[in-house]
Amino acid sequence: MLQKLLHLTSRRTGRGLSSTALQGERICIVGAGPAGFYAAQLLLKQLENCRVDIVEKLPVPFGLVRFGVAPDHPEVKNVINTFTKTAEHPRLRFFGNVSLGKDISLSELRERYHAVLLTYGADQDRQLEVANEEQAHVISARKFVAWYNGLPGAENLQPDLSGRDVTIVGQGNVAVDVARMLLSPIDRLKVTDTTEYALEALSRSQVERVHLVGRRGPLQAAFTIKELREMLKLPNVKTQWRIQDFEGIAAQVDKLPRPRKRLTELMLKSLEEQKSSSDREKHFLPVFLRAPKQIEKSEMEFSVTELQQNSAVATDQTERLPAHLILRSIGYKSSQADKDINFDDRRGHVKNIDGRVLKSNGSDEVDAGLYVAGWLGTGPTGVILTTMNTAFAVAKTISEDIKNQIFDTKSIKPGLQVEELPQTVTWKHWQRIDSHEQKLGQAKGKPREKIVSIDEMLKVAGI
Amino acid sequence: MLVANTIRNTARLALRNGTGYLWQRSAPTNLTRTFSLGIAVRQQQDVVSVTFVRANGDKIKASGKVGDSLLDVVVNNNVDLDGFGACEGTLTCSTCHLIFKTNDYEKLPDKPGDEELDMLDLAYELTDTSRLGCQITLSKDMDGLEVHVPATINDARAA
Numbered sequence: 001m002l003q004k005l006l007h008l009t010s011r012r013t014g015r016g017l018s019s020t021a022l023q024g025e026r027i028c029i030v031g032a033g034p035a036g037f038y039a040a041q042l043l044l045k046q047l048e049n050c051r052v053d054i055v056e057k058l059p060v061p062f063g064l065v066r067f068g069v070a071p072d073h074p075e076v077k078n079v080i081n082t083f084t085k086t087a088e089h090p091r092l093r094f095f096g097n098v099s100l101g102k103d104i105s106l107s108e109l110r111e112r113y114h115a116v117l118l119t120y121g122a123d124q125d126r127q128l129e130v131a132n133e134e135q136a137h138v139i140s141a142r143k144f145v146a147w148y149n150g151l152p153g154a155e156n157l158q159p160d161l162s163g164r165d166v167t168i169v170g171q172g173n174v175a176v177d178v179a180r181m182l183l184s185p186i187d188r189l190k191v192t193d194t195t196e197y198a199l200e201a202l203s204r205s206q207v208e209r210v211h212l213v214g215r216r217g218p219l220q221a222a223f224t225i226k227e228l229r230e231m232l233k234l235p236n237v238k239t240q241w242r243i244q245d246f247e248g249i250a251a252q253v254d255k256l257p258r259p260r261k262r263l264t265e266l267m268l269k270s271l272e273e274q275k276s277s278s279d280r281e282k283h284f285l286p287v288f289l290r291a292p293k294q295i296e297k298s299e300m301e302f303s304v305t306e307l308q309q310n311s312a313v314a315t316d317q318t319e320r321l322p323a324h325l326i327l328r329s330i331g332y333k334s335s336q337a338d339k340d341i342n343f344d345d346r347r348g349h350v351k352n353i354d355g356r357v358l359k360s361n362g363s364d365e366v367d368a369g370l371y372v373a374g375w376l377g378t379g380p381t382g383v384i385l386t387t388m389n390t391a392f393a394v395a396k397t398i399s400e401d402i403k404n405q406i407f408d409t410k411s412i413k414p415g416l417q418v419e420e421l422p423q424t425v426t427w428k429h430w431q432r433i434d435s436h437e438q439k440l441g442q443a444k445g446k447p448r449e450k451i452v453s454i455d456e457m458l459k460v461a462g463i
Numbered sequence: 464m465l466v467a468n469t470i471r472n473t474a475r476l477a478l479r480n481g482t483g484y485l486w487q488r489s490a491p492t493n494l495t496r497t498f499s500l501g502i503a504v505r506q507q508q509d510v511v512s513v514t515f516v517r518a519n520g521d522k523i524k525a526s527g528k529v530g531d532s533l534l535d536v537v538v539n540n541n542v543d544l545d546g547f548g549a550c551e552g553t554l555t556c557s558t559c560h561l562i563f564k565t566n567d568y569e570k571l572p573d574k575p576g577d578e579e580l581d582m583l584d585l586a587y588e589l590t591d592t593s594r595l596g597c598q599i600t601l602s603k604d605m606d607g608l609e610v611h612v613p614a615t616i617n618d619a620r621a622a
Contacts, residue, residue, distance in 0.1 A: 041545070041546075045545070073555065075551075075555040076556070079549050079550065081551065224581075226581040226582065226585075229577065258589065259584035262581070383556070384549065384556065385556055385558055388546045389546075392545060
């Protein structure tokens with residue numbers, strides 16, 4: 001636990017820290033993604049003496065904005081400008097390359113801060129739980145996204161793109177992102193910050209048909225309309241719906257709430273305009289009412305399902321879809337970074353009520369001073385806006401608890417010290433990595449070329 | 464659409480760093496005739512005042528000039544709305560969601576396009592008179608406009 005953390009005991013009391021041991025609440029946020037940055041932004045605003053430290057496992061900030069958002073959605077990454085403003089606030093410090101549960105424990109953080117907010121997200125994925133899932137041609141969409149986005153450790157995935165058919169299980173926006181990356185003309189991706197090795201692999205890809213399979217029907221489709229519209233406009237890609245999936249759908253459109261109505265109308269319009277395909281095009285093939293049954297060498301078998309009160313029930317009928325590569329995209333889940341975190345293994349998130357973490361004793365009692373926000377607390381749903389709203393709400397809860405003196409904020413807490421953690425990547429270090437990446441990208445006409453190796457990140461940072 | 468927007472956004476970012484906005488802070492409107500200097504008159508005529516009404520009823524007065532978007536007004540006046548305009552006007556989020564009075568909504572010259580409606584569909588508290596602030600360009604006849612900010616963007620407790 002103390003591999004990097006030196007001098008912990010001598011510093012614990014906070015004596016001799018004249019420059020930093022000022023009055024004010026010390027709050028530690030674990031995880032530098034959208035939830036962490038949005039919570040920090042509001043805490044700094046609402047508590048005028050508080051000091052916030054953000055601890056991040058990786059040497060680089062922004063979490064899923066850097067490693068999740070698709071490279072061809074650079075506008076979504078504009079939130080980085082706001083996060084950077086927050087990071088440069090005089091009462092905020094960034095501790096990159098510091099891993100909870102490895103370099104520092106939760107109990108150590110709680111000794112050093114008045115409050116700790118966990119926002120380290122969801123780094124695992126849900127399993128299909130069918131036979132042969134561990135085979136090499138079955139990979140998680142999460143890993144595939146991490147691969148093209150340059151998450152350290154994901155660079156060796158080597159997805160097999162030598163076959164014609166890819167079957168994606170799941171129909172959320174991650175599934176659509178992955179389908180779009182597989183079907184996009186390579187020139188469209190060359191101007192994005194897709195990692196160079198992924199561009200190289202995608203340029204050799206033989207994939208022509210991507211099936212996007214969901215258990216339920218078009219009225220329950222999980223992708224949002226923007227992602228669908230983008231797919232429909234993708235050059236040289238034809239979206240082909242199955243007419244039988246839409247039986248009786250048109251009659252229900254008028255009763256739907258506006259967002260669902262517009263999404264359904266767009267699918268119906270696209271279905272209506274669908275013509276027989278020419279051979280030169282690539283195909284995006286949404287398939288509804290099919291539940292995963294089993295995996296074989298270059299096929300996947302699905303149960304035909306029926307909708308009963310909005311849930312999919314498998315029938316005896318089955319269908320096989322060609323699947324040289326299978327991508328599992330049925331949701332993320334979080335992991336327990338530290339043994340002291342009260343973690344719900346089944347649901348894959350931290351047990352909490354409105355962001356207040358519950359005590360591990362099985363009661364509904366709140367562990368005062370410990371909070372959770374973002375996907376780690378809510379489960380992996382929603383767009384950045386959703387995370388922003390919930391992170392703001394938890395930050396307000398923290399501010400209110402502090403104002404109501406729910407836990408101690410009067411004692412002096414030392415916080416972390418950069419000198420104790422010699423390999424810490426500070427914000428200044430990150431700025432060096434950032435400008436280096438942008439320079440590398442510029443030479444290739446890309447917004448940046450991400451550094452993928454942690455050692456190289458540290459080298460560029462000057463550590 | 465997106466390209467045009469990105470260009471506009473770049474222009475706005477450039478403007479944001481400028482300093483020529485002093486008149487915005489105190490400029491009372493409808494005083495045009497008292498000015499004798501031609502340039503001042505023109506500037507005054509270009510000023511459009513807008514009031515943002517929070518869910519808790521708080522009113523925030525701000526002003527922009529003809530051609531600014533409502534997102535520009537929030538940014539240039541530092542209007543205190545947390546998280547507003549996260550994607551900086553590129554039509555990829557719905558954090559600048561504003562709710563118009565029916566009359567005002569109907570007077571808006573441009574109807575929302577598909578891309579704007581797509582983002583609005585993800586907004587909380589969507590109404591029939593919802594628009595994205597980044598897509599509304601100020602014109603002189605909008606002077607005195609009052610728009611509501613949905614609670615979920617800026618919770619009443621934040622005030």
